[in-house]
Amino acid sequence: xxxxxxxxxxxxxxxxxxxxxxxxxxxxxxxxxxxxxxxxxxxxxxxxxxxxxxxxxxxxxxxxxxxxxxxxxxxxxxxxxxxxxxxxxxxxxxxxxxxxxxxxxxxxxxxxxxxxxxxxxxxxxxxxxxxxxxxxxxxxxxxxxxxxxxxxxxxxxxxxxxxxxxxxxxxxxxxxxxxxxxxxxxxxxxxxxxxxxxxxxxxxxxxxxxxxxxxxxxxxxxxxxxxxxxxxxxxxxxxxxxxxxxxxxxxxxxxxxxxxxxxxxxxxxxxxxxxxxxxxxxxxxxxxxxxxxxxxxxxxxxxxxxxxxxxxxxxxxxxxxxxxxxxxxxxxxxxxxxxxxxxxxxxxxxxxxxxxxxxxxxxxxxxxxxxxxxxxxxxxxxxxxxxxxxxxxxxxxxxxxxxxxxxxxxxxxxxxxxxxxxxxxxxxxxxxxxxxxxxxxxxxxxxxxxxxxxxxxx
Amino acid sequence: xxxxxxxxxxxxxxxxxxxxxxxxxxxxxxxxxxxxxxxxxxxxxxxxxxxxxxxxxxxxxxxxxxxxxxxxxxxxxxxxxxxxxxxxxxxxxxxxxxxxxxxxxxxxxxxxxxxxxxxxxxxxxxxxxxxxxxxxxxxxxxxxxxxxxxxxxxxxxxxxxxxxxxxxxxxxxxxxxxxxxxxxxxxxxxxxxxxxxxxxxxxxxxxxxxxxxxxxxxxxxxxxxxxxxxxxxxxxxxxxxxxxxxxxxxxxxxxxxxxxxxxxxxxxxxxxxxxxxxxxxxxxxxxxxxxxxxxxxxxxxxxxxxxxxxxxxxxxxxxxxxxxxxxxxxxxxxxxx
Numbered sequence: 001x002x003x004x005x006x007x008x009x010x011x012x013x014x015x016x017x018x019x020x021x022x023x024x025x026x027x028x029x030x031x032x033x034x035x036x037x038x039x040x041x042x043x044x045x046x047x048x049x050x051x052x053x054x055x056x057x058x059x060x061x062x063x064x065x066x067x068x069x070x071x072x073x074x075x076x077x078x079x080x081x082x083x084x085x086x087x088x089x090x091x092x093x094x095x096x097x098x099x100x101x102x103x104x105x106x107x108x109x110x111x112x113x114x115x116x117x118x119x120x121x122x123x124x125x126x127x128x129x130x131x132x133x134x135x136x137x138x139x140x141x142x143x144x145x146x147x148x149x150x151x152x153x154x155x156x157x158x159x160x161x162x163x164x165x166x167x168x169x170x171x172x173x174x175x176x177x178x179x180x181x182x183x184x185x186x187x188x189x190x191x192x193x194x195x196x197x198x199x200x201x202x203x204x205x206x207x208x209x210x211x212x213x214x215x216x217x218x219x220x221x222x223x224x225x226x227x228x229x230x231x232x233x234x235x236x237x238x239x240x241x242x243x244x245x246x247x248x249x250x251x252x253x254x255x256x257x258x259x260x261x262x263x264x265x266x267x268x269x270x271x272x273x274x275x276x277x278x279x280x281x282x283x284x285x286x287x288x289x290x291x292x293x294x295x296x297x298x299x300x301x302x303x304x305x306x307x308x309x310x311x312x313x314x315x316x317x318x319x320x321x322x323x324x325x326x327x328x329x330x331x332x333x334x335x336x337x338x339x340x341x342x343x344x345x346x347x348x349x350x351x352x353x354x355x356x357x358x359x360x361x362x363x364x365x366x367x368x369x370x371x372x373x374x375x376x377x378x379x380x381x382x383x384x385x386x387x388x389x390x391x392x393x394x395x396x397x398x399x400x401x402x403x404x405x406x407x408x409x410x411x412x413x414x415x416x417x418x419x420x421x422x423x424x425x426x427x428x429x430x431x432x433x434x435x436x437x438x439x440x441x442x443x444x445x446x447x448x449x450x451x452x453x454x455x456x457x458x
Numbered sequence: 459x460x461x462x463x464x465x466x467x468x469x470x471x472x473x474x475x476x477x478x479x480x481x482x483x484x485x486x487x488x489x490x491x492x493x494x495x496x497x498x499x500x501x502x503x504x505x506x507x508x509x510x511x512x513x514x515x516x517x518x519x520x521x522x523x524x525x526x527x528x529x530x531x532x533x534x535x536x537x538x539x540x541x542x543x544x545x546x547x548x549x550x551x552x553x554x555x556x557x558x559x560x561x562x563x564x565x566x567x568x569x570x571x572x573x574x575x576x577x578x579x580x581x582x583x584x585x586x587x588x589x590x591x592x593x594x595x596x597x598x599x600x601x602x603x604x605x606x607x608x609x610x611x612x613x614x615x616x617x618x619x620x621x622x623x624x625x626x627x628x629x630x631x632x633x634x635x636x637x638x639x640x641x642x643x644x645x646x647x648x649x650x651x652x653x654x655x656x657x658x659x660x661x662x663x664x665x666x667x668x669x670x671x672x673x674x675x676x677x678x679x680x681x682x683x684x685x686x687x688x689x690x691x692x693x694x695x696x697x698x699x700x701x702x703x704x705x706x707x708x709x710x711x712x713x714x715x716x717x718x719x720x721x722x723x724x725x726x727x728x729x730x731x732x733x734x735x736x737x738x739x740x741x742x743x744x745x746x747x748x749x750x751x752x753x754x755x756x757x758x759x760x761x762x763x764x765x766x767x768x769x770x771x772x773x774x775x776x777x778x779x780x781x782x783x784x785x786x787x788x789x790x791x792x793x794x795x
Binding site: 041043112113114116186388394401402417 | 461559564591621624625634747748786
């Protein structure tokens with residue numbers, strides 16, 4: 001029994017070490033890209049001049065029961081600095097006054113749109129055109145979820161690039177220009193994702209970010225370090241390998257032809273954004289098409305993070321289900337010929353450490369504690385495990401803070417950095433474990449989804 | 459071990475912060491004097507004295523000078539250039555260009571470009587030919603600032619072939635230079651009709667003198683079977699003498715050519731092209747129908763009432779829908795597609 005316990009203990013220790021080293025390696029991979037970004041600032045910071053040859057962009061904004069936020073959000077989008085863009089709001093069968101407030105604020109009138117139904121969607125009821133803003137249309141449709149709304153938006157869009165957004169995404173005036181830049185510099189770009197930062201505590205004026213500050217909410221504060229550690233620099237590391245698997249739902253630009261070619265968004269998945277990107281990798285690789293997926297590390301999109309543990313749980317359960325669906329729905333990526341870093345590194349890494357990660361993490365915490373309490377492993381081994389988990393977690397968070405300090409320095413005051421270091425220390429004492437439990441819940445929901453699919457009740 | 463590494467990173471953060479604060483203060487202390495000298499030099503080429511500038515401060519000084527210089531023009535810009543030369547900073551900018559870090563080289567590229575310093579030509583040409591996207595483009599831009607025509611000739615192969623040189627950014631440079639300067643290079647490129655990068659040349663052609671560029675492009679209509687070439691040529695059709703070409707392109711096997719034909723017919727056609735456009739309005743491809751409907755609304759001599767009648771009598775519902783769409787769009791806007 002003790003031999004099995006000892007073997008298990010070593011397994012969990014090795015797992016945590018490998019996971020942390022993997023993330024650290026991705027942070028290191030991000031360094032050259034960040035250094036280059038810093039070096040290029042003298043040419044990057046010059047005021048934008050447009051030639052009229054920039055690719056026009058359709059901003060797609062799915063909205064379901066967004067009566068309170070939609071007008072301010074659309075108003076802010078219409079003020080973006082970009083030579084040519086349109087805003088297509090898709091009212092996804094809202095039961096509140098979303099459509100009514102839009103009609104009133106933007107003077108909408110029905111428009112006989114000849115929709116190109118390239119992607120199958122739920123029924124479109126009416127297309128409205130704004131009298132005040134020629135580049136604003138609203139598509140009213142039956143409720144079908146975010147993916148279905150985005151497919152409707154793609155059908156209604158008139159430009160070669162589209163930007164998928166959330167109603168609560170807060171942008172800067174130059175955000176669209178920055179996220180489109182990869183399409184200018186690399187003609188093989190099919191998708192470009194913007195960094196999402198946490199807006200809690202920041203000042204927002206006219207729907208745009210005016211000043212950056214740290215939030216009062218402890219939960220939001222913990223998420224700031226978590227976003228830096230797990231979302232920003234790690235993704236930049238994957239981008240260096242052309243293996244970005246996630247384009248944030250809050251702000252991502254895609255080449256429309258490429259997305260239509262692979263069938264658009266899948267309406268039967270939770271994480272439609274990740275699923276689409278993984279599918280794009282899979283299909284385009286299989287066809288031997290040259291392509292690239294970029295990640296823009298500049299802070300260009302901000303979002304409100306959940307401030308209650310319940311809302312956070314709902315978010316993480318959803319993310320985890322989406323992740324599992326995306327990876328398993330595209331499992332053919334494992335059997336296809338060839339493939340690059342996305343197949344040989346990113347997908348296995350995501351599967352082992354992101355998708356099944358919470359299973360190993362929670363099992364690690366529970367079994368190691370139980371084995372120590374039952375005397376199956378020595379106290380020293382258990383202490384070593386805890387020290388390792390804690391110290392590696394802290395090292396990862398500090399390395400993310402180091403990269404933030406090196407590059408963007410959004411929190412310039414010493415007190416802000418001190419607070420973030422404290423958060424990096426504290427998040428290992430409960431927050432990370434809680435997130436693992438939430439994510440495990442998401443994984444369990446995904447397993448239940450599969451069982452229901454295969455064994456539906458009569 | 460992990461804690462030691464974390465502590466080392468925290469120390470590195472502290473050092474970075476301290477270094478940055480020290481450097482910011484140092485630059486703030488000097489910047490006032492630099493700005494004063496630049497202000498004085500703006501009005502009088504002999505005025506403005508700069509204290510010796512340490513190597514550490516040189517990139518920040520040049521960055522400031524670049525910004526000030528870019529906002530000036532005419533005599534003020536010449537005077538500011540004189541200020542740099544008087545203090546031997548032009549020579550030091552050349553040194554940075556050859557031996558600096560990436561950031562310093564980029565700053566120096568802008569400086570030598572603004573100074574129109576021909577001594578930098580060979581270095582810039584080498585960087586433009588070998589560097590990565592941003593660096594090579596910055597070098598090309600500096601070359602164009604130094605001697606536009608010579609630079610355009612030297613860079614024409616890269617302009618056509620390097621698809622990492624954004625056409626939108628090139629367009630900004632071409633627009634800034636103006637038609638008189640860019641037209642000779644553009645006509646040479648167009649006459650050579652490169653197999654790769656033709657679409658780039660055609661897009662840039664809009665910055666040239668239309669009277670000289672358009673005949674070359676239109677000439678392709680009778681000389682090529684390549685759909686890309688015919689499409690480009692159709693976009694330059696502006697004379698009713700070319701109507702037969704546009705009408706024959708309306709039945710081309712490639713839908714993009716039919717779409718371009720619809721656009722051309724809308725531009726130069728009259729009511730006699732109605733039948734061709736109505737045929738295109740029933741095309742299986744959405745974009746062809748869309749442009750055919752747009753063209754109908756632009757046809758010389760067609761009234762909205764006549765179009766409404768056509769729409770009401772259309773048997774093909776795709777055609778009717780598209781025409782309704784185009785009619786509704788008429789008072790609102792014209793979109794570029």
